Amino acid sequence: MIEDFTPLAGDRLFGEDAAIIGGLGRFKGQSVVILGQEKGHDTESRMKHGFGMPKPEGYRKAQRLMKLADHYRLPLITLVDTAGASPVTEAEERGQAEAIARCIEVSLGLEVPVISLVIGEGGSGGAIAIATANQVFMLQNSIYSVISPEGCASILWRSRENREEAAAALRLKANDLLKLGVIDGIIPEPLGGAHRNPSEIFESVSQALEESLQSLLRYPPAALKKMRQEKYITIGSVSL
Template identity: 65%
Template sequence: MHILEFEKPIAELEGKIEELRHLADGGDVNIADEVGRLQAKVDKLMRATYGKLTPWQKTQVARHPDRPHALDYIGALFEDFTPLAGDRCFGEDKAIIGGLGRFRGHSVMVLGQEKGRDTESRLKHNFGMAKPEGYRKARRLMEMADHFQVPVITLVDTAGAYPGVDAEERGQAEAIARSIETCLDVRVPLVSVVIGEGGSGGAIALAAANSILMLEHSIYSVISPEGCASILWRSGENAQDAAEALKLTAQDLLKLGIIDEVVPEPLGGAHRNPDLTMRTLATAIDGALTAMGGVEGGVLRARRREKFLDMGRAGLG
């Protein structure tokens, strides 16, 4: 497992536990008491460390290479998932995975931004940074969900929309704006979950939802800390200062009224216990969908629009 800088004291204790277990393999040495003592220290240190993470440290956890990605959640939470490809205009964008599936027995449309796990898959999915055809595909699938009256669930995990020349030539800004417009226009329940990194317009294109959930150690901001630092301080070395100023943590955003719920992660982050993370998130999504059950489509749309208008009014105030 990849070890973050602030996790090194924890990793050292966990390494000692593994050494003891290795020495005891095949022998008569009883190490249970010592392992138990060290494990208690690990748990205590883990709670102390993760109970006071800085915004920059949370950014590192949100980007952890072992953290579950959209395809992991889709595989664990949705049955009979059938991927749907293409924007019917230019081509297929693998940075956004979309399709129909069943969530706890009910048909849903699922959209997720996939970063990839290794070099090959990261290149395949363009590190989760979609081009215009990705957002146009998202729009097409949301409109399909609206036509067939099935809820939409989106899984947000991107550093931002792809900033390349080819994306700009094909209308990146317009594609993102149209995707946001579609989010605000559909008459079905729309639940969005920030599972890792929610960056800029690339994230909000899938997150203008009735209910916005964030995993405990995920982040959501208008720009990355590094990007903010390069603009304000002309140096990426001030990324930690930028992370503090951006109020990008789930806890800050809940206080500001930008999101609706913080979904707890296992001690040490989602990457340490993905199965528990999946179960907890499934319960949260189910709760959000249940709260919207039976609500007429026009009311759902009006509430969603008013939610974001209220954010704008609060900002002006």
């Protein structure tokens, strides 16, 4: 989907975080900056990528890439797949909350098209940090929520057994989030899930991203920033 990908590493403050992968590439002939969360696929790779739970240096690397996109006027594409930001003590000591908040701040100030796709799991602020986009899409079977059903059940009912009730209340599925205006579109998956037919889902994702990008490229830089800011100000608002 992305051609001529050139990865960029490090936050230039502390180090590298393999939970977030990003760099420069070409999408349908258009130069873009792309970044995403990587969970890994087996025990060894999951350990390497921190189970897709970024540390502060990962979010600061994301900020670096966002600023690079803005400086060179390149569209930004983000792929979200995380249970949340890393909760380890070292991450808190290095300013995890500040790194996430700053990531959101930087993203809201960009004057280039920003498109985000939830490809599996979008967990809490760890996901929102790179999903503050002009348009947000989800794969059909993905979830996007402030907390996991198990975590919610443990807090509200003091028991993980109420996870199904919690999941319904959280409205974490794509259809619910589209109705609520949190996301802008749903990308259908093959029968059995995206992993059953990777080539088919790549084509569907590519088409959705291309249509989104072409629609956003029509807007001037200031309008893109204003649209994004207004989108996130109004999410969750209710008319009385």
